[in-house]
Amino acid sequence: MPAKGGAKIPDVAIVGGGLIGLSIAWQCAQRGLVVSVFDDPRERGASEVAAGMLAPVTEVQYGEEPLLRLNIASAKRYPSFIGELEAHTGVDVRYRRCGTLMVARDSDDNAELAEVFAFQQTLGLEVERLRSRQARELEPGLAPSIRGAILAPNDHQVDPREMLAALRMACVSARVTLTDERVTRIELDDDRVTGVETVSGIAPANKVVLAGGAASGRIEGLPPEVLPPVRPVKGQLLHLAATGMFGVGDRNIRGLEVYVVSRTNGRIIVGATVEEMGWDTTVTAGAVHELLRRAYEILPGITELRFVRSLAALRPGTPDNAPLLGDSSIEGLIMATGHYRNGVLLAPITGDRIAELVATGAAEGLEAFSPDRFVKGAVA
């Protein structure tokens, strides 16, 4: 079916204009492809709420080594990705190589940090174990009760909202078509994708990338065995602001239950809850209370900060906490979703590898993240 007005059918339609969708779109356009992105800007996705901590080392989990390798590869790609993005747009996305300090509130926490540290060492990660006094020398705002810490010098931060704005600009410059409409359905013809449907009608495309975050799991048009097993996982966080009297430290600071990210513009993010609440995005008094309590335990001066607002968004969770990246069993339909808590961190490598897959039909290093891995009878 020819497109209206004889315009060329896009090589690829991307469902979702968050950090993942836009990174893929931009990288596809850089490879000479004709790209359309669809998203409703009124729907606030996880990218707009995320704190932007880039912390593969301090977030490492037992049993998730393939994800760790992908996270680290993306963290290494960050400087060049941001460099290109800033060169194309002039936007300062507040990428800061600040490092992260993971602290123990009490001796129980410190015992847990010792285990985490041992695991990080077996993985060959760059970490340093600090005593309480060493940690407080680095970050004088830490509570005197802190028992110990791990310094991860390569866990950094970025401002996801600025990065979104920059990616939108970069996409427009690269002639990506951005359509401010949500995709309601993916159009198939037998086992082949043919385009996407929005409120304005059907937009044909040769390939489709599903990068819709939490909403990916309820997109219409796909057979049940192809629909990605992505569920919404609610996260709430707080925005505080430095006042004349007090600023929080230079590094990302995290306890076992909370993290505090200080941006260069004086904004301080306290995050984040992890809640299985379906599609609910209510900002609750209980979450505000808990986040402030936990932050106060490690950084007591937080009480002097200005309270700006609280926010909530839905992460795209998956059964094994790893994303779905690669071809689906529908010809031309590629998955790039389920990034759970790692969406900001994984945007550069997802952009690179999925664009490569769209352009060439192949991409390296995505085997462990095959969308088929959850299908019954599939070989892991």
Add this chain to the structure above:
Amino acid sequence: MPAKGGAKIPDVAIVGGGLIGLSIAWQCAQRGLVVSVFDDPRERGASEVAAGMLAPVTEVQYGEEPLLRLNIASAKRYPSFIGELEAHTGVDVRYRRCGTLMVARDSDDNAELAEVFAFQQTLGLEVERLRSRQARELEPGLAPSIRGAILAPNDHQVDPREMLAALRMACVSARVTLTDERVTRIELDDDRVTGVETVSGIAPANKVVLAGGAASGRIEGLPPEVLPPVRPVKGQLLHLAATGMFGVGDRNIRGLEVYVVSRTNGRIIVGATVEEMGWDTTVTAGAVHELLRRAYEILPGITELRFVRSLAALRPGTPDNAPLLGDSSIEGLIMATGHYRNGVLLAPITGDRIAELVATGAAEGLEAFSPDRFVKGAVA
């Protein structure tokens, strides 16, 4: 000096368009006076932030019996005042005769409640002492750990923002001139008031009522001994909202350190800090944390409520916590300020009595609140 365009010089200019200033203005206009009110609507005063608890009985303090009598007189005036206001404007100001339940978190609190209850009884106030189970039968949302309570059936609530809106409408209907400019100076000619100065120039008036809340203490133009000893006392509070799962009880509920006011529109107010911070109105993370913690101790279900926002404003504090009501030593200059934590409650009686004073030169029952009582050598 004739006013511009030959318009009549107002009988009275009122400095401040909060609940106090507008109540006076409306009552003056009802008595046939020509009235001007001056306020900058961009400056958010205490009236716009107040929770609107009308609680003379549960807020009673030792040594403040004259203030208690004035508070009770104003509480008794409330139904007719609101009735007239709603009849004139059609605005529902959410006046609710809900009663207030004062609860003890633990046995220390309960010992304190016993003393408060004994004091309330010596004053002849209508109060009822409740056991924990009785309190929880009335308000099932109370924490099981509550040790006891006092029910004050005549401590009610109103929505101060709706009341402000209604008073503005009532004033406009009654031909009060509302000028959206802050008074920068009170104009005197020897020992007589002649008008007020705003950014637009001097507005002459035969009498001036200073009803500027916390800002009354730094108005220009007055000799030091006349300037009211009013200081800003910061209060922070939270707006929460009922969700499908949970609403807080029907009554005002207060502990010794926090109160929770549920409006009929589902809004729930948690207040309030009392802070001596000068002119600072920063909303702090520490206050949000403390208010939520204290509310949670008596109403644990509060965690399920939606967090809407936090606010701060400045109450007009005075050396003895009582307002300054009546003639000053400057002819034609009347004080109606320093209402501290009782501004919403005292608006009706302040409106009545100060309007009477403006119209007739005399008013009953204000002796204890004479503005001169703080002047050195004055007889109490």
